[in-house]
Amino acid sequence: MAIPTAADGACFKTLVCFANSRKQGGACVAGKELYKGKPGDWMRPVSFRETQALSPEERCCRDGKEPELLDIITVKCLRRKPARHQGENWLIDPGCRWEVKGRLAWRNPGRWLDSPGELWAVGGSSHHGKNNKLSAGDLTGSSLALIYVDKICLYVGHKAPERDDYSRVVRCGFIYNNIEYIFDVTDPFIEARAFYKEIGHYPINNCILCISISNCYMGYYYKLVSGILYEGRFL
Numbered sequence: 001m002a003i004p005t006a007a008d009g010a011c012f013k014t015l016v017c018f019a020n021s022r023k024q025g026g027a028c029v030a031g032k033e034l035y036k037g038k039p040g041d042w043m044r045p046v047s048f049r050e051t052q053a054l055s056p057e058e059r060c061c062r063d064g065k066e067p068e069l070l071d072i073i074t075v076k077c078l079r080r081k082p083a084r085h086q087g088e089n090w091l092i093d094p095g096c097r098w099e100v101k102g103r104l105a106w107r108n109p110g111r112w113l114d115s116p117g118e119l120w121a122v123g124g125s126s127h128h129g130k131n132n133k134l135s136a137g138d139l140t141g142s143s144l145a146l147i148y149v150d151k152i153c154l155y156v157g158h159k160a161p162e163r164d165d166y167s168r169v170v171r172c173g174f175i176y177n178n179i180e181y182i183f184d185v186t187d188p189f190i191e192a193r194a195f196y197k198e199i200g201h202y203p204i205n206n207c208i209l210c211i212s213i214s215n216c217y218m219g220y221y222y223k224l225v226s227g228i229l230y231e232g233r234f235l
Contacts, residue, residue, distance in 0.1 A: 016112065018112075018227050019210040022186050023186070028054070029045050030088070030210065032112055044090065060098070061099060069227055071102075073099065073100055074099045076096035077093065087143065113208070114147060117177060121139075126222070129183060132184070136219050138221075145211045147176060148207070150206060153173045154194055157199050170195070172185050207230045208230070212224050212226040
């Protein structure tokens, strides 16, 4: 597949990172643009691959590290590349390293929050989830949301009943606008710590969640917790 060149309308985008999550052979980075010191639109840098996942090299910054949550990063993009279910996508220049410009203080994310009435359509649930899926084709436009919840519960358990103890998954349960949700977690920071814990439930208070919509899988889009921000994470 040919990679677009700068002649296609390259530009630099500066965003606050709210997710650097695992995704089908790579990672998904997402954040909101920083425009004249104020929150802007959602943006998801993507690659030219079919899955649009980013490789370690593509998401590597000039300091040799990957962007962390709340980092302010500048990314060179070639053009917009919206998908039906992910209207925020921008195709990156894979030959240009990202640059960390600073960091948003933990006390400041409040003004970056979204306030949807509900997290897309409710009513579709997988075996272990709650209001966590919707039929492919039932979603257009925005696929990201940043919300505050006063308490979450991390569920550390088996991926499926037939799997052994080495195949685990972390799920996040919470109440938002009086609706219960249970989504899979794809935040590697949270997963790495949760996988060392015993199977069980682990609460965290006062969280900001980055919620995203997955690519289509077996006819459904799945809602994911791609980033979990809480004070203890940034101490």
